Amino acid sequence: MNLYKEPLSRFLISYNLCSQRSAKNFVKNNEVVVNGNSIKDAAFLVDTENDTVIVGGKILPQVKHKYIMLNKPEGVVCSTVSDSHKTVYDLLKGNFNETELYKLKCVGRLDNNTSGLLLLSTNGTFVNQLTSPENEVEKTYFVKLRDSITDKKSYVLKAEKGIEIPPENKSPAFISKSAFIKWLSDESLEITITEGKFHEIRRIFSALGNYVVKLKRLKMGDFILDETLNEGEFKFL
Incomplete structure (x- = not known):
């Protein structure tokens, strides 16, 4: 299980080069090179922070994801808004601007009465790998x-x-x-x-x-x- 690599399609979509529906054809019909190798599979996994991805001769900027470990207290909920409780995002405010803050996703939820380890990340693949039931983490x-x-x-x-x-x-x-x-x-x-x-x-x-x-x-x-x-x-x- 690779926690940090993302499908090439997701990386290309983030640059508005294609949609989820058109990603397969885009990769097949365009010159996409990863670390010097020509790639024709939209599901190919790339390390978007370290791999060099070139599309049509142009290098795409690398994505620097954020990975955070939080010690969640009781009485705090894992949601963006709450009418009755403080949220984990309230604990992080002041350290990020609003756009950066809400790109962070909780890696699994802890309920209001549960404390301890909570991971947050901007990397959707990282989140999905750790929370997907079939991975039995x-x-x-x-x-x-x-x-x-x-x-x-x-x-x-x-x-x-x-x-x-x-x-x-x-x-x-x-x-x-x-x-x-x-x-x-x-x-x-x-x-x-x-x-x-x-x-x-x-x-x-x-x-x-x-x-x-x-x-x-x-x-x-x-x-x-x-x-x-x-x-x-x-x-x-």
Whole structure:
């Protein structure tokens, strides 16, 4: 899985050279050269920050994407606007102009009551690769439960086998994919999942007869939350 490369078609579309519909024909019928090699496949992956792309003898400017790690606090939502809560974009204001700010897309969402690792990027391919269900990117969370557990092995086995989750709001019932639990104490643990259904971790423990009182994302794929970041702080990757 290449997180940073984008289809050639997307790069050409960003320069208004073609549309999504016409991209295949454009690449076939025009002289498109990437790093000295003639390319006739619109799906060819290019590193738009480092590769040299020439169309009709003219070099296209490279695109410098932004990649951000944010330590999201509770009480903040992953949307551009909210009537009742502060948004992650409110935390970033003052560091970007408005056009730059709203080109940043959240790499998966954390709900209002969940804190921790949130990635944002202007690279749509990067976002899609990390969030696409078929890629089964591992996500690890810290969980604190309401009730202490003595039979920890039972939780581990049930989570690994998959748990029948009842419907919630508009989200239908489902059987969770294997989740992996590492116990830290009688009421705290780390859990790793490979899907991201609506309130999945909270619903898993609810189905087990418990209640999540704190949820914090620690890791997503190869990206680990920098614990030197205070809540609300971010850094460029």
